[in-house]
Amino acid sequence: MPTPPEKENKIKEEDTKLDLKAEEKKLEEVNLLDIPTEESQVNPFVIDYGIGSSIAGSAVQNTGKIRGIPSVFRGGTTTRKFAKLLPTFYPSGVLTVSTTATSVGGATTADTTLNSFTIPALTLSRNDPKIDNVGNVIRVWAAGRYTTDDATAAVTLKCKVGSTTYHTITSTGSAASNQPWHIGWVFVINTLGTGGTAESQVEAKINNVNKDSANTSTITINTTIDNTLAITAAWASGDAGDDISIRQFIVEILN
DSSP states (O other): OOOOHHHHHHHHHHHHHHHHHHHHHHHHHTTOOOOOOHHHHHOTTOOOTTOOEEEETTEEEEOSOOTTOOGGGSSTTOEEOOGGGSTTOOOOEEEEEEOOOEEEETTOOSOEEEEEEEEOTTOOOOOOTTSOOOSOEEEEEEEEEEEESSSSOEEEEEEEETTEEEEEEEOOOOOEEEEEEEEEEEEEEEEOSTTOEEEEEEEEEETTEEOOBOOOSOEEOOTTSOEEEEEEEEEESOOTTOEEEEEEEEEEEOO
16 A cells, blocks of 8 residues: 655655764764854864863874874874864964065165065064963065176175164175175064063174074064064175165064
């Protein structure tokens, strides 16, 4: 005898519910069924601060739960190498990139900007108080070419934040034609405010001669105002046959 339509539909509905429950159970078994919170919907990279972590070499142990990561990579005390999933990780990236070639001729004796970038007021910060790290780390890369027609001219490059010179780098006298120069400048924000402080260091070369500049004392930085990071150039005993140009300028925030 044929099954009445209403009964048949009910059986199908019950079967569908059973199938859905079975699928949910499978997902729960592999720990993939995370119900997103309002915060995680806005930011898919949210990490639970319940994570306990320790680092041994390059390995990381987590005892908490990271949303959206399968159980094979989370929970328990499984050793993993996902250091950037720790709560101590802060987003980083390039703030600006410029390949505009700017030259400063040998007759220029005043500091002249090769390239610069302005960090807006009140945007530098310290890390989260949950951890003990210090504040933002800024890295500047500047590079280009350098020419002199004799050994008497010298060019001075400066790394500046606003009107404050963090580092001064002066070339060694020699004749050079389209020789390279570069500056790798890193500084760390230690404290904030009108009397903010930073630690800074430079690795540099001009015409393949090392020109590293060491940090010898804490440097001031007022984080409540706009801060323009600049690489400047000025010549001494130069002439029309001397010039320096910048061809790469990159500013990154590392944390």
